[in-house]
Amino acid sequence: AQTVTQSQPEMSVQEAETVTLSCTYDTSESDYYLFWYKQPPSRQMILVIRQEAYKQQNATENRFSVNFQKAAKSFSLKISDSQLGDAAMYFCAYRSNYGNQFYFGTGTSLTVIP
Amino acid sequence: NAGVMQNPRHLVRRRGQEARLRCSPMKGHSHVYWYRQLPEEGLKFMVYLQKENIIDESGMPKERFSAEFPKEGPSILRIQQVVRGDSAAYFCASSPLSGTSYEQYFGPGTRLTVT
Numbered sequence: 001a002q003t004v005t006q007s008q009p010e011m012s013v014q015e016a017e018t019v020t021l022s023c024t025y026d027t028s029e030s031d032y033y034l035f036w037y038k039q040p041p042s043r044q045m046i047l048v049i050r051q052e053a054y055k056q057q058n059a060t061e062n063r064f065s066v067n068f069q070k071a072a073k074s075f076s077l078k079i080s081d082s083q084l085g086d087a088a089m090y091f092c093a094y095r096s097n098y099g100n101q102f103y104f105g106t107g108t109s110l111t112v113i114p
Numbered sequence: 115n116a117g118v119m120q121n122p123r124h125l126v127r128r129r130g131q132e133a134r135l136r137c138s139p140m141k142g143h144s145h146v147y148w149y150r151q152l153p154e155e156g157l158k159f160m161v162y163l164q165k166e167n168i169i170d171e172s173g174m175p176k177e178r179f180s181a182e183f184p185k186e187g188p189s190i191l192r193i194q195q196v197v198r199g200d201s202a203a204y205f206c207a208s209s210p211l212s213g214t215s216y217e218q219y220f221g222p223g224t225r226l227t228v229t
Contacts, residue, residue: 004156033217037220042222043203043225044220044222045205045207045223047219091156100147100162100169101147101159101162101170101172102157102207102218104149104156104158105156106154106156
């Protein structure tokens with residue numbers, strides 16, 4: 001089964017600064033999708049950004065961007081101009097092109113310092 | 115368009131009782147997924163259903179757990195004879211198609227506490 005690893009249980013960033021959350025995954029497949037989800041204290045899972053493995057261009061959504069390194073099986077999330085509302089747990093997730101389930105990492109708790 | 119609805123949001127059961135968790139997918143979505151999140155962990159896949167069919171239940175415990183998605187009404191995750199280890203947040207997600215380009219839309223979760 002695929003595994004997703006988030007090696008940073010906790011991270012902190014000063015408001016308006018930039019922070020990068022790391023994620024690596026293990027797979028033998030070539031076609032798959034990667035996602036970052038945000039889980040605030042309300043526990044609602046909110047999709048932040050997604051990346052198709054066949055696309056070389058890194059996905060970007062406003063202040064959120066990814067650094068997708070397919071050969072290294074790395075998928076980091078960069079948050080620019082951090083805001084207090086960005087404080088949450090962030091989960092990296094993998095989905096195969098041949099299956100339906102998501103595989104989640106254990107999460108990174110992000111604190112934003114005013 | 116309402117999002118994925120789950121109820122109840124909080125459920126307390128004594129050991130040995132039954133727990134029923136409900137999930138109404140987004141309008142137009144016919145695929146439902148259930149995940150469990152234990153404290154300090156990520157979400158773990160349990161089961162994938164389409165209307166009246168269980169497609170993949172590879173993540174479901176073999177005993178006490180069952181799921182259904184009837185032709186009419188919400189999807190139900192049922193846990194019989196609950197034990198303390200069943201205490202967790204249970205999330206439901208839905209998608210319009212099984213095509214992998216569609217992300218899954220998550221509900222707010224049900225937090226089950228077994229006393």
